Amino acid sequence: MSMSSDPKRSFEDAELPDALRSALAAARADGPSVESVSRVAERLGVAGPGAASAKAAASAGRSKLVMIAALCVLGGAGMHAAFTNDHAAIAPVPERAVQEPSASPALEVRHEPPSSVRAQALEASEPAAAPRRTQAVLPAKSRAHAPAVVPAEHLDPNAELELLRRAQAALTPAPSRALVLCEQHARLFPRGAFQQERELIAVVALANRGDLRAARARAERFERAYPDSVHEPRLKALLADHKSGEPGARTGKPAESRPSTGD
Amino acid sequence: MSPSDEQLAQVFAGHAPYVFRVLRRLGVDAADVEDVCQEVFLVVHRRLPDFEGRAQLRTWIYGICLRCAARHRKRPHRRRELIGAELPELAIDPAQQRAVEQRQALERLDRALGELPETQREVYVLYELEDLSMAEVAEVVGCPLQTAYSRLHAARRQVLAAFAPAATDRKVV
Numbered sequence: 001m002s003m004s005s006d007p008k009r010s011f012e013d014a015e016l017p018d019a020l021r022s023a024l025a026a027a028r029a030d031g032p033s034v035e036s037v038s039r040v041a042e043r044l045g046v047a048g049p050g051a052a053s054a055k056a057a058a059s060a061g062r063s064k065l066v067m068i069a070a071l072c073v074l075g076g077a078g079m080h081a082a083f084t085n086d087h088a089a090i091a092p093v094p095e096r097a098v099q100e101p102s103a104s105p106a107l108e109v110r111h112e113p114p115s116s117v118r119a120q121a122l123e124a125s126e127p128a129a130a131p132r133r134t135q136a137v138l139p140a141k142s143r144a145h146a147p148a149v150v151p152a153e154h155l156d157p158n159a160e161l162e163l164l165r166r167a168q169a170a171l172t173p174a175p176s177r178a179l180v181l182c183e184q185h186a187r188l189f190p191r192g193a194f195q196q197e198r199e200l201i202a203v204v205a206l207a208n209r210g211d212l213r214a215a216r217a218r219a220e221r222f223e224r225a226y227p228d229s230v231h232e233p234r235l236k237a238l239l240a241d242h243k244s245g246e247p248g249a250r251t252g253k254p255a256e257s258r259p260s261t262g263d
Numbered sequence: 264m265s266p267s268d269e270q271l272a273q274v275f276a277g278h279a280p281y282v283f284r285v286l287r288r289l290g291v292d293a294a295d296v297e298d299v300c301q302e303v304f305l306v307v308h309r310r311l312p313d314f315e316g317r318a319q320l321r322t323w324i325y326g327i328c329l330r331c332a333a334r335h336r337k338r339p340h341r342r343r344e345l346i347g348a349e350l351p352e353l354a355i356d357p358a359q360q361r362a363v364e365q366r367q368a369l370e371r372l373d374r375a376l377g378e379l380p381e382t383q384r385e386v387y388v389l390y391e392l393e394d395l396s397m398a399e400v401a402e403v404v405g406c407p408l409q410t411a412y413s414r415l416h417a418a419r420r421q422v423l424a425a426f427a428p429a430a431t432d433r434k435v436v
Contacts, residue, residue, distance in 0.1 A: 006397045007412075009390070010419060020426035023372035026365045027392050032283035032296075040279065040300050044308075046272035162280070166394075169277070173319050177394060 025188075029159030160185065160192045167201050175208035196222070196229050271308045278324055279304075281393070285325065288388045289332035290377060303331050318402070322395065326403045329385055336381070375425035379418050386411050387418035 010016055011024045167181035182202040185192065192198070199222045206215035223232060282303050283296060291299045306327050314323060376384050382404065389400045401411040 006390075007415070009394070010422075011391070017423070017426045017428075019368065019371070020423065022365070023368035023426070024391060026369045027284075027288060027372055030284050030287065030369060031280045032300075036283065036297055037279055040297050040304070041272075041275060043297075043301050044271065044275060044304055045268055046275050165280075169321075173321070181394075 025159075029162050031162055160189050160194055163188070164194055164197055164201060167198070167205070171201065171204055171208055175205040178202075178205035179209070196226055196231055199225075200231055267308070270311070271304065274307055274311070274320070274324075275304055278321065281321070282324065282328055285328050285388060285393060286332055288373070288376060288392055289329065289384065290373075291332050291335050295335060299331050299335050302335075303327050306331065322399055322403060325389060325393065325395070329403065333381060371426070372422075375422045378425065379421055382406075383414045383418035383421070386414040387422065390415055391419075 011021055011028070016024075163181060163185050167178045167185065170178040170181060179202060182198050182205065185194075185198050189195075199218065203215050203219045203222065206212075206218060222229070226232060279300065282300055286296050286299050286303070287293070303324070307324060310327075314320065376387065379387065385404050386400055389395045389403060390397060395403065397411055397415070398408060400415075401408045404411065406414075
């Protein structure tokens with residue numbers, strides 16, 4: 001579903017009062033503490049390896065290893081598929097490939113609450129029916145020239161990783177949105193600790209969106225900028241795959257000219 | 264851990280942070296947000312077999328958040344937020360001035376959001392803070408697209424007014 005008619009987000013409005021812009025930036029980067037996530041996980045009976053990543057995402061430390069580990073998952077699924085699969089530029093990467101494994105309705109789930117949850121099955125209303133899937137495309141161009149939102153020094157240090165986590169989560173369902181978030185990261189954190197990870201996410205987003213040529217160009221810039229990066233071998237392998245299996249080379253049709261699958 | 268518990272763990276791992284975030288912006292007090300978050304994931308667990316993948320899982324969970332938050336706000340036993348109760352839960356160092364400023368900005372936004380009608384607040388939070396498209400927002404809140412636009416416009420106007428210089432003078436704590 002096109003989002004071309006959607007208005008600009010408020011934080012992109014150059015005339016927005018600084019106080020409101022800061023507040024919106026803070027709200028967009030807000031998140032729970034590790035302790036809070038842990039307590040709920042324990043009460044739900046899911047405090048285990050599965051909950052570890054949620055705790056990690058909420059962690060004040062939010063170490064670079066978390067992001068690197070997450071990117072390894074990306075590289076093994078969506079990223080690799082985007083570069084090697086002839087259909088990757090046309091068909092969306094399956095939702096399970098990245099980030100939302102639970103989206104699969106094929107997995108069996110009991111109707112009763114988790115075993116470790118006691119009589120806490122609080123009554124709550126839920127949507128009458130799952131809303132229809134929407135394939136939305138963010139107005140990336142309109143956001144690309146948005147003014148810098150908040151100087152990085154005014155933001156929570158955890159905001160940087162949270163922003164990239166959101167970009168990563170959007171890679172499969174909304175690669176254009178992932179790109180916008182990467183651009184936002186670049187504006188907010190020009191000297192951030194996760195610049196390499198941002199670029200990797202951007203490369204995958206471009207590939208998932210079907211812009212394979214742009215993805216390759218950005219990957220090559222990454223290689224030049226970070227020749228000693230721990231991500232460099234993976235990118236090199238992906239580029240090699242891409243060169244041998246570029247859809248545009250086989251079909252004679254530039255990847256960029258293909259219709260977007262939407263996101 | 265049973266297979267279904269493992270699946271819930273996966274959903275929780277992937278979605279807990281934004282569930283917390285959106286619940287807070289929808290008016291769930293810090294003292295209650297863990298309870299309501301748990302409630303959201305219990306509903307997710309119960310309803311997941313019916314989830315057919317026609318919507319993004321994330322969008323579907325937003326709908327559950329909206330309803331759980333609305334129920335919470337209507338509860339007579341809703342706890343009052345205690346000053347300072349939230350500080351130990353901060354993921355930021357309160358000793359840092361910028362962290363304090365950020366928290367104050369967030370509280371100010373929450374006050375402004377708290378002045379909005381519920382329907383406008385939901386649209387504003389989902390569009391301005393959670394990056395849903397307006398079509399997605401309309402689906403989640405269950406209203407026509409034009410109605411969602413109207414609510415967004417009205418909410419923006421009111422939030423902007425709350426951050427106007429005159430409002431700043433009045434509301435400085």
